[in-house]
């Protein structure tokens with residue numbers, strides 16, 4: 001298998017840490033954890049994104065894209081529920097929505113420091 005994953009600038013919101021994932025034989029996708037932008041052959045662009053790091057011994061990241069208004073509207077209560085049942089670390093949560101009028105990403109929960117891939121200038125070396 002020949003594949004590569006590397007950061008690029010998001011074509012929609014300009015976040016410098018969107019990810020391009022390519023496999024020369026099968027697919028090429030671009031995804032942004034800040035605004036939820038997703039580009040591939042099959043999927044439409046989502047309205048937003050959310051994610052968190054799970055609590056406990058196996059601290060894994062969960063990141064989802066939100067495709068419908070209902071997905072976006074239900075996301076805050078889903079996040080609250082994940083805190084209540086102790087599944088998610090509240091300090092790691094973010095929820096974004098793409099504003100089509102201002103053409104900008106809006107953080108509903110958290111900020112860019114909670115993204116799985118932070119903008120390049122914020123990454124501590």
Ligand SMILES: [Zn+2]
Nearest residue numbers: 010013032035
């Ligand atoms: Zn973006």
